[in-house]
Amino acid sequence: MTAVSKNIASTKKGRVNSISFGAELVMHIILGGFALACVIPFIFIIIISFSSADSLAEVGYSFMPIEWSLIAYRAAFDLGADLWRSYFNSFFVTTVGTILSVIICVMYAYGLYRRDYPLGTFFAFIAFFTMIFGGGLAPTVMVIRNLLHMADTYWALIIPMLVNPFNFFLMRTFLRVSIPESLIESARLDGSGEFRTLVSIVVPLAKPGIATIALLTALSYWNDWFNALLFIRDSSLYPLQYLLMQMQTNVDFIRRNAAILGASANIDFSALPSEGLRMALCVLVVLPIAFAYPFFQRFIVAGLAVGAVKE
Amino acid sequence: MKKFLAISLLAVMFAITACSGDGGTASTGGGTSQAGTASETAAGGDSADNNQGLPDANLTVYFMGATVASDTEVVAAANARLAEMGYNITITPIWGDWAAGTPIQMALDTGDNSVDIVFTSSWAVNYVPNANRGNFVRLDNPDNNLLERFGQDVRAEIPEFLWQGFMTEGTQGHGLYAVPGHKDYAQMYTWDVNAELLDELGFPFDSFDWSYATIFDPRLVEAMEAFLVARPGYYPFQIGPEGFARSLSNSDYDITGLGIFHFGFDPVNPALPERPEVITTLENPDYIRLLETFYDFFNRGFINPSVSIPGEADAANSAAIDSGNYLISSMAYAYGHEEFAQQQRGIDSRFPPMSAPIISTISVQGSGYAISIYSQQQEQAMRFLNAFYTDSELATILTYGVEGLHFERNADGTITLDQDMRSQFAPWRNGTGNIFILPPLDVEGPDFYERFRAYNEAGTPTAFLGFVFDETPVTNEMAALRNVVAEFSPSVTTGSVDPATQVPAYLERLNANGLQRVHDELNRQLAVFFGE
Numbered sequence: 001m002t003a004v005s006k007n008i009a010s011t012k013k014g015r016v017n018s019i020s021f022g023a024e025l026v027m028h029i030i031l032g033g034f035a036l037a038c039v040i041p042f043i044f045i046i047i048i049s050f051s052s053a054d055s056l057a058e059v060g061y062s063f064m065p066i067e068w069s070l071i072a073y074r075a076a077f078d079l080g081a082d083l084w085r086s087y088f089n090s091f092f093v094t095t096v097g098t099i100l101s102v103i104i105c106v107m108y109a110y111g112l113y114r115r116d117y118p119l120g121t122f123f124a125f126i127a128f129f130t131m132i133f134g135g136g137l138a139p140t141v142m143v144i145r146n147l148l149h150m151a152d153t154y155w156a157l158i159i160p161m162l163v164n165p166f167n168f169f170l171m172r173t174f175l176r177v178s179i180p181e182s183l184i185e186s187a188r189l190d191g192s193g194e195f196r197t198l199v200s201i202v203v204p205l206a207k208p209g210i211a212t213i214a215l216l217t218a219l220s221y222w223n224d225w226f227n228a229l230l231f232i233r234d235s236s237l238y239p240l241q242y243l244l245m246q247m248q249t250n251v252d253f254i255r256r257n258a259a260i261l262g263a264s265a266n267i268d269f270s271a272l273p274s275e276g277l278r279m280a281l282c283v284l285v286v287l288p289i290a291f292a293y294p295f296f297q298r299f300i301v302a303g304l305a306v307g308a309v310k311e
Numbered sequence: 312m313k314k315f316l317a318i319s320l321l322a323v324m325f326a327i328t329a330c331s332g333d334g335g336t337a338s339t340g341g342g343t344s345q346a347g348t349a350s351e352t353a354a355g356g357d358s359a360d361n362n363q364g365l366p367d368a369n370l371t372v373y374f375m376g377a378t379v380a381s382d383t384e385v386v387a388a389a390n391a392r393l394a395e396m397g398y399n400i401t402i403t404p405i406w407g408d409w410a411a412g413t414p415i416q417m418a419l420d421t422g423d424n425s426v427d428i429v430f431t432s433s434w435a436v437n438y439v440p441n442a443n444r445g446n447f448v449r450l451d452n453p454d455n456n457l458l459e460r461f462g463q464d465v466r467a468e469i470p471e472f473l474w475q476g477f478m479t480e481g482t483q484g485h486g487l488y489a490v491p492g493h494k495d496y497a498q499m500y501t502w503d504v505n506a507e508l509l510d511e512l513g514f515p516f517d518s519f520d521w522s523y524a525t526i527f528d529p530r531l532v533e534a535m536e537a538f539l540v541a542r543p544g545y546y547p548f549q550i551g552p553e554g555f556a557r558s559l560s561n562s563d564y565d566i567t568g569l570g571i572f573h574f575g576f577d578p579v580n581p582a583l584p585e586r587p588e589v590i591t592t593l594e595n596p597d598y599i600r601l602l603e604t605f606y607d608f609f610n611r612g613f614i615n616p617s618v619s620i621p622g623e624a625d626a627a628n629s630a631a632i633d634s635g636n637y638l639i640s641s642m643a644y645a646y647g648h649e650e651f652a653q654q655q656r657g658i659d660s661r662f663p664p665m666s667a668p669i670i671s672t673i674s675v676q677g678s679g680y681a682i683s684i685y686s687q688q689q690e691q692a693m694r695f696l697n698a699f700y701t702d703s704e705l706a707t708i709l710t711y712g713v714e715g716l717h718f719e720r721n722a723d724g725t726i727t728l729d730q731d732m733r734s735q736f737a738p739w740r741n742g743t744g745n746i747f748i749l750p751p752l753d754v755e756g757p758d759f760y761e762r763f764r765a766y767n768e769a770g771t772p773t774a775f776l777g778f779v780f781d782e783t784p785v786t787n788e789m790a791a792l793r794n795v796v797a798e799f800s801p802s803v804t805t806g807s808v809d810p811a812t813q814v815p816a817y818l819e820r821l822n823a824n825g826l827q828r829v830h831d832e833l834n835r836q837l838a839v840f841f842g843e
Contacts, residue, residue, distance in 0.1 A: 141421035151425070229414055230421065233405055249410035253435075 042286065049073070049279035056275050072276030076284060082235070082243065083284075089154075090240040091288075094221040097158040101217045102210060104163060109171030110198050115181065124172075127165035141230055156231035157239060161220055167213050174209035175202065211299030215292065222289045244281050251278075361397035368691035371403045372680075373415050375430040376739030379406035385736060388713045392705045393698065400695050404709070406738065412436050419446040419683060427686040428696065430742060431489050433676035438479070438489055439779060445482035447681040448689050450490070452483050457682075457693040462490070465700040468745060469493050475777040476675030490696050492678030493745040495646040495763070497770020499668035503549075503632070503640040503652075507659040512537040512638075521663035526604060531639070535613045538638045546615040547638035548608055549631055550805050561585065561666065563773045564673040565592075567780045567833060569789070569796055571821065573598065576774045581669065584774040584841070588834040591826070593818050602814065605806025619807035632656065641665065645741075646766050668770040672778060678742055700744040707750060710743045712736045725753040778840045785832045788825030795820045 019027075048061055052069035055062070076083065111117050112124050135143075140160065150156040179202060187197045203210065228242035238246070382404065390401040405426070407415060412435035418426045419441060431438045431447070441447055450458045458466055466474075473491040481488050502525070506516040514534040519525050538547035561581070563574035573592045575585030592598045608614050615631070631637045635658040642648075644662055652660040680699075682692045698705055707726075711718050717732045740746055751759035782789045799817040802808045818826075 138421045141423060145423060145425060229417055233414075246408070246410045249413065250408050253409040253412070 045279045045282050049276055049283050051276055061275075069276070072280035075277045076280045082238075083240075085236055086238050086240040086243040089157075089237060090222060093154060093157045093224075093239060094218050096154070097161060097221040098214055098218045100158065101162050101164065101167075101221075102214050105167045105171055105213055105217075106203065106206070106210060107198070108163075108168050109175060110202060112168060112172040113175040113179075114184070124169075127168050131165045137230075144231055151231045152234045152237060154237065157224070157227050157237075158221075160227050161217075161224065164217065164220075167216065171206070171209055171213055174212075175206060178209070179205050208299045211296050215296040218292060219289060240285050244278075244285055247281070248278060362399045365399070365690055365694075367399045368688040369401045369403060370427040370686075370688060370692055370695055371405060371425055372428040372695070373405045373407055373411065373418070373426055373430060374738055374742060375407045375411045375415070375435060376409055376742045377406035378408060378734075378737040380735045382406065382736060384713050384716055385708060389705060389708045392702070392708060393695075396698060396702065396705070398694060398698060400691050402695065416441075419685075420444075422685050424683075424685040424687055426683050427688055427692045428680055428682055430678065431681045432492075432678045433673050438477070438676050438679060438681070441681070442479050442481035442488035443783075446684055447481065447488040448684055448686070448692075449481055449483035449486045449488055450682070450693065451486045457690060458487065461690060461693040462697045465490055465697045465745075468701050468748075470496075472670065472772055472776060473675050476670075476672050477679060478777055479779045480781045480783075489679040489681035490700060490744065491675060492680070492741070492743075493700070493747055494678060494741045495767060496675045496677065497668035497670050497767045498674035498677075499644050499770075500665045501642055501644040501662040502665060503642050504661045504663065505635060505638050505658060506661045508538070508541075508635070508638060509534060512541060516661060521665070523665040526601070532608075532611070535608070535611070535638055539612060542636055545631060545636040546613060548613040549637045549640035550605065550614055550618060563669065563671045563775045566672055566775060566778055567782070567789070567829070569792055569829075570800060571792070571796060571826075572830075572833065574773075574775050576669075581667075581771040581773050584837075587838070587841070589830075589837065591818075591821070591830065593814055593821075599810060599814065602803065602806070602810040605804070606808070606810055607806070609806035614806055616807065618805045619802040646763060668766070670770040670772040670776055672776055674770075675776070680744055696744070701748065703748040703750075706743055706745060706748050710738055710740055710746075710749055720750070721753055723757045724750060725755070725757055726750045727753045774841075775837075778837065780833060780836060782829075785825065785829045788829050791824035792821060792826060792829060795824050 044061070044063065047063055047065065048056070049072050050068050050070070051062070051065035052067040052071065055065040055067045055069075108123070108127070112120050112127075114120065144156055144160060145151045148155075148159070150159060183201065183205075184197060187201050192201070223241055225239065225241040225245045228237075228239050229245075232238060232242070386402070386404060389404075393400050393402070405411075407430070411430075415426075415429050415436045417423075419429065419436075430436055431441060433439075438447075442449075448457065450456075450462065469491055470493070473493065473496060474487060476496075477487050477489055477491045478485065479488060500523075502521050504516065504521070509516055512534055514530065514537070519528065519531070525531060535547040538545075561576055561578045562585075563576060565572045566574060571591050571593065572589050573595050574589050575595075577583040577585055605614070609616075632640060633656060635656050642662070644664070649660075649662060652662070680696055682689050682696075686692055699709070700706070707714075711726060711728065712732060714720060714726075716729070717736055718726045718728045720726050740749070743749065747760055747764070751757060795817075799813070799820065803810065803813050803817055
């Protein structure tokens with residue numbers, strides 16, 4: 001505990017911005033309730049994924065199922081190659097996409113951060129303009145599919161989300177707040193080139209900001225299914241989210257339209273994924289990215305604290 | 312620093328190599344398969360005469376409802392057959408599954424010119440809205456009549472009233488924007504009865520006449536009371552938000568799609584309208600009586616309250632019916648559904664008809680194939696559809712696979728599927744253009760298609776067959792009415808609320824949102840339709 005915090009703790013009565021015990025209790029209850037509201041649905045999904053099929057048929061979704069079972073997870077792992085291939089695709093796209101996106105973001109933001117860069121305003125406008133006016137869906141599809149010929153490649157899942165102007169401005173602001181320009185001047189006087197200054201001085205100091213951007217970007221890539229819908233027809237390239245979305249749509253459609261489809265639909269109803277399986281897949285989708293949070297957390301907290309320091 | 316740069320460069324090179332991966336090569340697993348060029352495949356044929364100077368084409372055809380893991384041999388055989396027929400066309404099928412409606416629609420809406428032919432229907436990749444939006448090529452366009460130029464065989468093969476049912480408004484005028492699927496086009500509403508349980512409860516299945524009016528039979532109430540005692544926690548009457556309420560005897564589907572207009576036809580002569588103008592269902596005393604009956608059932612605990620929650624009805628009904636924990640329900644029946652029900656539920660479910668099978672605009676639009684407006688090979692696409700709908704061998708390859716590999720032919724004309732191969736290649740037969748040129752399966756028997764035809768022929772075209780509502784003059788009102796219907800219909804039509812109070816409230820909201828204008832416009836268009 002630092003000297004300052006000890007001092008605050010020992011003079012609790014007179015501390016600045018202190019609130020009464022009652023108000024603190026109310027705040028804790030409200031915030032605790034909010035936190036619970038966020039967590040309970042996921043806990044519910046986990047419980048359903050461990051409920052037996054009989055329990056789901058008999059009492060439906062319940063926090064207290066009649067019978068616990070691992071059958072949904074066994075069924076999920078029985079999906080075999082499709083599941084693991086999709087897992088790999090999601091990991092690969094998320095990893096490569098995040099690395100490339102962060103590199104681009106840092107380089108672009110560094111240019112905007114440097115007040116002595118003559119084209120800074122122009123490039124800031126270019127980035128900002130795309131935040132207000134999008135290109136639209138059809139032109140995007142035409143560029144990726146017809147111009148760049150990237151349909152049915154990993155690039156189609158990476159390129160459309162590679163550049164995020166919001167992240168540029170977030171990073172630029174972070175750099176301006178946390179790295180004094182005098183430091184850049186000093187580096188230059190010491191003979192450092194632009195690239196070395198960026199890599200050896202700016203990047204190490206900007207770790208909290210970079211971690212925040214990386215987490216946001218990784219989340220976007222991990223959760224993305226829309227680009228797969230637009231550009232991927234080869235099922236060996238399906239990311240996990242798209243596989244899950246497709247499975248859900250497929251089952252819903254069959255159950256809703258079984259009568260219309262007629263006898264030739266060749267549907268094996270016993271092979272349709274159960275509710276439990278779908279919930280198990282949700283858990284399998286969420287877990288990897290949930291584990292990423294603790295890794296990024298210390299950087300993000302540090303990043304938040306930087307802006308709070310008053311000079 | 313140099314080390315860092317070297318590692319970065321290597322990482323980027325690795326990423327570029329890996330991302331470029333296998334894109335563009337042959338793929339499996341429900342994806343696409345690349346075909347050779349048409350000229351390679353068609354080499355040596357008499358294509359010069361047949362192809363009318365059209366350039367070689369490789370067409371991408373988007374199917375729906377397929378379970379395909381491997382199609383290499385099938386695509387090769389289909390392309391070989393096309394070459395044998397003298398076509399300078401090859402195809403690259405995309406075997407969409409039941410979730411394919413969304414990607415197909417997305418391809419159309421984003422102007423994806425890599426897709427040439429798409430599945431369309433009244434229930435997925437909706438035919439009329441896509442024709443209205445200009446996503447499909449008009450096949451009988453007077454300026455370029457593809458049907459007349461390249462589709463004369465299919466024009467003759469498909470019954471005329473199916474073509475009539477596919478006439479619609481589109482950006483290129485009133486006409487045909489897809490080739491109709493030739494399958495079960497008659498449709499009827501049936502009961503869905505858990506006969507086994509009904510017998511157990513002491514109400515023999517045959518003791519009911521199972522007409523539409525059986526819903527008002529007091530003995531049905533007794534049976535459902537007995538169900539509640541025998542199966543506590545379950546609901547005997549599985550009702551969807553539209554299901555039974557839409558099945559009013561002697562009425563066609565609401566062609567506006569709103570589900571609030573009563574398209575009644577003459578029970579004696581269904582080709583005549585019940586009255587010259589349609590009315591709203593909420594003004595129909597039979598319908599109100601039905602809602603009152605549902606409300607009574609709801610209060611007695613016969614209906615699951617969750618069905619009134621939008622999006623919940625299907626899941627709640629399916630779960631109960633699949634597990635056999637229901638007594639009665641209703642459905643829009645498709646030919647052969649009994650086999651499904653037996654496989655799915657493992658109980659004695661029966662489907663007595665509520666009313667005679669009808670042939671309506673909606674039922675004939677059950678499936679079809681359209682040419683994307685963004686296709687660069689529209690003429691060749693029409694030629695392929697002509698072959699696909701009329702050549703038994705080509706259709707068989709694309710439905711059942713390759714003879715000797717996926718199936719064997721029997722002496723009686725049926726075929727026997729290799730079940731192992733079928734797990735790798737199983738398109739949806741009713742999604743094939745013309746199922747009547749396919750060989751029957753051994754389990755169906757050699758006379759399967761005769762029986763199928765008899766079922767279709769038992770259907771009666773309604774007075775409204777061929778009528779399509781053009782909502783352009785009342786677009787805003789239709790949008791507003793859809794919102795009102797979404798708000799009221801799930802509760803009013805499932806008995807969850809008292810019709811005595813909610814029906815007037817529902818009507819009031821409909822009137823406040825332009826019901827009269829839409830009603831007038833609908834009747835105006837019907838007058839023109841019947842006038843013609």
